[in-house]
Amino acid sequence: MLKRILLTARWIIGHRDGAHVVHENGVAVIEGDRVLFTGPAWDGEADERIDYGQAIVAPGFIDLDALSDLDTTILGYDSTPAWQKGRVWPESYVAAGPYEMYSPAELAFQKRFAFAQLIRNGITTALPIASLFYREWGETAAEFEAAAEAAEELGLRVYLGPAYRTGGQVVDTAGTIRAVYDAERGFQGLEEAAAFAAKVDGRAGGLVRAMFAPDRIETCTAALLQRTHAIAAEMGAPVRQHSCQSPTELRLVQEQHGCSPIEWLDRIGAIGANWLLPHGTQASERDFALMAHHGATLVHCPLVSARHGGMLRSVPKCRAQGMNIGLGTDTWPPDMILNMQVGMMTARISDGIDAIRSEAMFDAATLGGAAALNRPDLGRLSPGAKADIAVIDLRRCLQTADPVQTVMTATSGRDVRDVWIDGRRVMSDGAIPGFDPDAEFGRAQAQFDGLIAKYPERTLNHPPVEQIFDPSYRRL
Numbered sequence: 402m403l404k405r406i407l408l409t410a411r412w413i414i415g416h417r418d419g420a421h422v423v424h425e426n427g428v429a430v431i432e433g434d435r436v437l438f439t440g441p442a443w444d445g446e447a448d449e450r451i452d453y454g455q456a457i458v459a460p461g462f463i464d465l466d467a468l469s470d471l472d473t474t475i476l477g478y479d480s481t482p483a484w485q486k487g488r489v490w491p492e493s494y495v496a497a498g499p500y501e502m503y504s505p506a507e508l509a510f511q512k513r514f515a516f517a518q519l520i521r522n523g524i525t526t527a528l529p530i531a532s533l534f535y536r537e538w539g540e541t542a543a544e545f546e547a548a549a550e551a552a553e554e555l556g557l558r559v560y561l562g563p564a565y566r567t568g569g570q571v572v573d574t575a576g577t578i579r580a581v582y583d584a585e586r587g588f589q590g591l592e593e594a595a596a597f598a599a600k601v602d603g604r605a606g607g608l609v610r611a612m613f614a615p616d617r618i619e620t621c622t623a624a625l626l627q628r629t630h631a632i633a634a635e636m637g638a639p640v641r642q643h644s645c646q647s648p649t650e651l652r653l654v655q656e657q658h659g660c661s662p663i664e665w666l667d668r669i670g671a672i673g674a675n676w677l678l679p680h681g682t683q684a685s686e687r688d689f690a691l692m693a694h695h696g697a698t699l700v701h702c703p704l705v706s707a708r709h710g711g712m713l714r715s716v717p718k719c720r721a722q723g724m725n726i727g728l729g730t731d732t733w734p735p736d737m738i739l740n741m742q743v744g745m746m747t748a749r750i751s752d753g754i755d756a757i758r759s760e761a762m763f764d765a766a767t768l769g770g771a772a773a774l775n776r777p778d779l780g781r782l783s784p785g786a787k788a789d790i791a792v793i794d795l796r797r798c799l800q801t802a803d804p805v806q807t808v809m810t811a812t813s814g815r816d817v818r819d820v821w822i823d824g825r826r827v828m829s830d831g832a833i834p835g836f837d838p839d840a841e842f843g844r845a846q847a848q849f850d851g852l853i854a855k856y857p858e859r860t861l862n863h864p865p866v867e868q869i870f871d872p873s874y875r876r877l
Contacts, residue, residue: 403433406824407447410456411795412804415439416781421460421760421767423804429458431788434606434824439782455796456818457804460782461525461789462737463770465641465700466679466729469515469529469548471849474732476856478708480871484572487860487869488534494859495571495581502535502855507848509547514845515735516548516557517836522735522814523791525822526558526770526779528612528641528677530731534859535852538583539565539590539616542597553605554835556827558789560639560774561609562598565590566616567625570649572861578649580620580657587625591615595632602636608823613640618662619653626671633675639774641677641700645684663688672697677773679729681719682711693724698773701765703744705732712747716765717756727769728762736814738793741766745809759809792819 413427416439430438430447438445480486490499503511512529519527529548533539540563552559567587568580598611613633615621621642633640644662645651651661658665663684666672674696681689681699692699701713713719719726730740741762748757771780778786795804798811820828827833853870857863 404449405437405445405447406431406449406451407443408451408453408458408790410453410458410792412457413439414457414459414782414804416460416783416786421763421781429782429790431821431824434788436782436784436786436788438784453792453818455794457793457795457808458782459523459791459793459804460767460780461791461820461822462523462766463526463727463774463780464519464524464730464735464737465528465677465698465727465770465773466530466702466731467515467519467524467527468531468730468732468735469527470511470531471514471845471852472733473532473534473852474705476853476870479873480869482576484576484578485861487856489570489572489578490534490859491861492571492573493863499537499859501537502852503848505543508541508544509551510844510848512544512548513551513555514841516551516555516559517833517841519735520555520557520820520822520828520833521817521831522737523793523817523820524730524735524737525789525791525820526560526774528560528639530614530641530729531564533564533566533569533616535855538569538586539563540614542593545597545601549601549604549609552609555833556608556822556825558608558779558787558822559610560612561601562612562614562638563590563594564614564616565594566620567622568620570620574861578653580653582620582622584622584624587622588628591625591628591632598632598636598638602638606823611636611638613638615640615642617650618642618644618665619650619657623669623671626666627669630671630673634673637675637775639675639677641679643680644678645688646680646682648683651683661685661688663691667691667695675775677727679731680706680713682706682713689719689722689724693719693722696725698725698727698769700727700729700773701744702729702731702740703747704730704736704740707743707747708732712751715751715756716744716748716761717752720761725769725772726765727773728766734814737766738808738812738814738816742809759803759805762809763805788821788824790819790821791817794818
């Protein structure tokens with residue numbers, strides 16, 4: 402007989418009639434890997450009872466663009482322009498031959514380290530994303546085998562697939578960015594990704610599923626994307642591809658194909674309801690209309706966009722078009738709560754205070770992600786849904802009359818206390834079994850420092866490190 406666990410808290414965010422509902426001083430009951438009940442009271446039997454007190458028991462967050470490396474985008478926070486600071490390969494580096502700047506052990510470590518941080522922030526389902534700037538070309542099936550093992554060990558629900566591409570971006574001494582291609586290498590990456598997908602899909606009792614990750618629209622050929630679309634559709638797997646995120650991308654796609662990125666996907670027939678498209682900050686109304694027409698999901702990443710001076714224009718308009726919107730963190734820390742808060746702020750800056758309410762952003766982090774993955778058993782606490790739960794501690798928060806509005810104004814990822822995934826308590830009082838924060842963070846910092854030391858090799862004109870990254874103040 403399956404074990405029943407009863408959770409009580411000041412606030413339970415349940416689900417009824419297609420929408421989240423709130424139970425004050427309510428109850429949630431887990432049976433096995435599923436939610437059995439949410440409501441104001443439970444008169445049945447329970448094998449274990451946990452009272453969280455001043456807390457929110459909420460559906461776990463779904464991160465459709467989840468950081469899975471040691472974030473290098475923060476190196477460009479104040480050090481610009483990117484093409485002068487190692488964020489685009491110089492022609493001299495390409496001529497010398499790109500190489501893997503991390504060892505296989507380091508690649509495996511950073512996935513496990515990142516997965517623990519996702520759990521720490523209440524993220525229960527993740528689609529990993531990592532930078533290819535420091536890679537030889539694309540990601541490998543071997544490192545994703547290690548990622549699958551780490552996800553199973555830690556208990557994180559993941560969709561995995563190595564990123565592949567037909568080309569990469571290079572910059573010349575004048576600062577002109579162009580794409581360089583290797584079509585054969587791109588197809589080899591896709592075939593390896595397809596073989597990995599067939600092998601991994603459904604592992605760990607369904608905790609590990611497959612996805613496809615062609616890297617960028619401007620560095621993929623039509624044939625590669627069409628083949629990706631066909632394979633993924635046959636498998637029923639999601640495809641995630643970054644799009645409409647930079648002026649450089651728009652320029653390259655216009656030069657190559659004479660249209661916008663989403664217009665090109667539409668033209669070549671490589672877009673559908675299983676396509677997840679971060680970031681959309683450079684998308685036109687026509688692009689948004691095409692996304693909505695095909696049922697694709699816009700993956701909104703407000704925190705990382707705002708850090709670099711961008712924002713989506715706009716969440717309310719996309720919602721009005723009937724577009725599905727999910728969220729991605731895509732940066733360090735992978736704080737989905739902060740991500741939602743920045744999403745609220747930028748949407749109101751764009752469209753006004755009455756244009757969006759807190760529940761719209763909370764829906765995107767839960768129900769929107771579930772819809773993107775065609776998983777009605779995720780993103781909600783309703784009978785029969787997967788028992789994926791984030792418990793947000795409110796003991797150090799000034800209480801308000803509504804839990805979701807409190808999340809949007811007074812909490813952060815650091816307030817996530819417990820996390821349950823598939824009915825398993827994978828974090829308790831901030832501690833993740835098998836993860837030693839002191840040791841793991843020390844190793845992560847050492848690995849990150851080693852990468853920074855190699856930055857001159859892949860930076861235009863190869864300046865020393867101290868000339869690449871601009872310090873905040875003069876160092877003595």
